[in-house]
Amino acid sequence: MKKALSSIVLAVATASLPVLAQVPPLPQKAGYKVGFSQTENNNPWRIAETKSMQDAAAGCNWTLVYADANGSSAKQVADVENMIAQKVDLIVLAPREEKPLVPAVMKARRAGIPVILIDRNIDQKVAQAGRDYVTFIGSDFVDQGRRAGEWLVQATGGKGTIVELEGTTGSSPANDRKKGFDGAVAKAPGLRIVASQSADFSRDKGRQVMQTLLQAHPDVSAVYAHNDEMAVGAITALEAAGKKPGSDVTVVSVDGTADALKAIVAGKLGATVQSSPFFGPIACETARRYTKGDAIPAWVKVEDKFYDKSNAQAMMANGY
Numbered sequence: 001m002k003k004a005l006s007s008i009v010l011a012v013a014t015a016s017l018p019v020l021a022q023v024p025p026l027p028q029k030a031g032y033k034v035g036f037s038q039t040e041n042n043n044p045w046r047i048a049e050t051k052s053m054q055d056a057a058a059g060c061n062w063t064l065v066y067a068d069a070n071g072s073s074a075k076q077v078a079d080v081e082n083m084i085a086q087k088v089d090l091i092v093l094a095p096r097e098e099k100p101l102v103p104a105v106m107k108a109r110r111a112g113i114p115v116i117l118i119d120r121n122i123d124q125k126v127a128q129a130g131r132d133y134v135t136f137i138g139s140d141f142v143d144q145g146r147r148a149g150e151w152l153v154q155a156t157g158g159k160g161t162i163v164e165l166e167g168t169t170g171s172s173p174a175n176d177r178k179k180g181f182d183g184a185v186a187k188a189p190g191l192r193i194v195a196s197q198s199a200d201f202s203r204d205k206g207r208q209v210m211q212t213l214l215q216a217h218p219d220v221s222a223v224y225a226h227n228d229e230m231a232v233g234a235i236t237a238l239e240a241a242g243k244k245p246g247s248d249v250t251v252v253s254v255d256g257t258a259d260a261l262k263a264i265v266a267g268k269l270g271a272t273v274q275s276s277p278f279f280g281p282i283a284c285e286t287a288r289r290y291t292k293g294d295a296i297p298a299w300v301k302v303e304d305k306f307y308d309k310s311n312a313q314a315m316m317a318n319g320y
């Protein structure tokens with residue numbers, strides 16, 4: 001297992017919630033049938049997350065029922081319903097979008113199956129940890145956006161124009177990374193976001209969207225991508241347009257993939273805020289505590305590192 005539990009801070013995001021009666025309990029027993037619902041499995045971040053869950057399952061006495069939603073929220077709802085029909089003991093859900101997955105979580109609760117959310121959250125206006133699901137295990141996406149924005153303000157001296165490549169529309173990392181970043185750069189009046197468009201967290205869409213936006217904004221001086229895959233795609237588009245990423249255009253993103261760390265060392269990517277995909281050990285430990293009746297915080301917060309030219313080479317082994 002790549003990440004030690006010591007790197008994780010169990011933080012109470014709101015108040016420390018006692019385990020309320022509404023969340024179905026998870027009885028203590030020798031082994032569990034656990035559904036893991038993944039949004040898609042076609043990029044390094046997702047592949048690392050799935051592997052982390054599979055590796056942890058073995059040591060946690062979990063028999064994993066795995067489903068890949070292939071980038072479709074509708075399929076993910078059906079996947080969760082299928083897990084409910086199979087009477088799994090627990091569902092670990094990485095929800096693709098905030099709103100569409102809420103009914104599936106409620107359905108699991110009604111069926112007496114506890115749900116642990118990992119990586120992305122669901123709509124907090126209607127669903128609550130401790131009542132509808134056990135907890136959310138994940139990063140602070142608003143803070144990731146803020147850290148990327150503050151780095152960019154400093155790297156550019158607070159001057160220039162930015163293209164923002166957003167993640168999957170309706171997903172919590174896209175909403176929150178935008179909020180944190182836009183708030184940070186708004187404090188630098190000389191730095192302006194001239195275009196902000198979704199490229200669905202995908203490398204090839206990042207390349208295509210960047211190529212299109214370069215036609216309207218040929219003099220753009222910075223790119224903020226909500227993940228490394230889109231940043232790598234944008235770097236390809238910039239180079240195809242005869243620009244030098246790293247000198248003509250400053251690029252910053254989020255995730256900490258191996259390709260991003262290599263791009264930092266090559267001088268093409270300025271920085272990336274880590275977003276850890278290694279949820280397996282934390283999900284296992286949280287479920288174990290839940291079976292014992294421990295109070296679980298509403299948000300089990302994952303602490304993320306930051307990579308730039310000062311540490312990317314030394315941290316290369318952290319890439320995935």
Ligand code: AHR
Pocket residue numbers: 043045046119120173201226227228229254255275
């Ligand atoms: O939910 C986390 C995000 O989803 C990662 O940043 C991204 O790479 C993935 O697709």
